[in-house]
Amino acid sequence: MMSIDLSRRALLLNSGLAVATAAAMASGLAIIDPQAAWALTTKTIDQETAAGLLAMSRVLYPHANLSDVYYGKVVEALDAGASADAAFAAMLRDGVAKLGAPYGVPFHRLSAGSRLEAVTAAQGSEFFEALRSTTVWTLYSNPQVWPLFGYQGSSVEYGGYLERGFDDIAWLPKE
Numbered sequence: 001m002m003s004i005d006l007s008r009r010a011l012l013l014n015s016g017l018a019v020a021t022a023a024a025m026a027s028g029l030a031i032i033d034p035q036a037a038w039a040l041t042t043k044t045i046d047q048e049t050a051a052g053l054l055a056m057s058r059v060l061y062p063h064a065n066l067s068d069v070y071y072g073k074v075v076e077a078l079d080a081g082a083s084a085d086a087a088f089a090a091m092l093r094d095g096v097a098k099l100g101a102p103y104g105v106p107f108h109r110l111s112a113g114s115r116l117e118a119v120t121a122a123q124g125s126e127f128f129e130a131l132r133s134t135t136v137w138t139l140y141s142n143p144q145v146w147p148l149f150g151y152q153g154s155s156v157e158y159g160g161y162l163e164r165g166f167d168d169i170a171w172l173p174k175e
Helices: 008-027 047-060 068-084 086-103 112-122 126-140
Strands: 030-033 038-041
Antiparallel strands (some): 030 038
């Protein structure tokens, strides 16, 4: 009989991933990130559009140290807007389709250079502005992202920054 050495942490991580995957697959609309044991589910936006929106939000505000989990919050916010407004949902679907159309491939499957080219061509459109504003607001107002950028959060409740991080500049020479 074969013995498998599996730690409790690995068991919990893998079983959590399995449950999240099963739940996401049952809904039919899911993007799964195995690195973070996370799945993006949408109510209104189809999977192809959701993948395109996630990819575009990464092009607009690229951060290599951020997982898709944080960019997925942008797609969830857009999905909530699409659920409330059919015209907004159609604009998102059509906008993502137009990004990949010149290449004959869905936008999220394009190379990084082609993605940047497609997004640059969309600048100024209503679709671009909707995604840009939603991404900047949703991504940077997320308290879970702040520590990844070195931001400690609000200091008002601690008496301000004067005694809490004001002079924590390690890159300046000491006097």
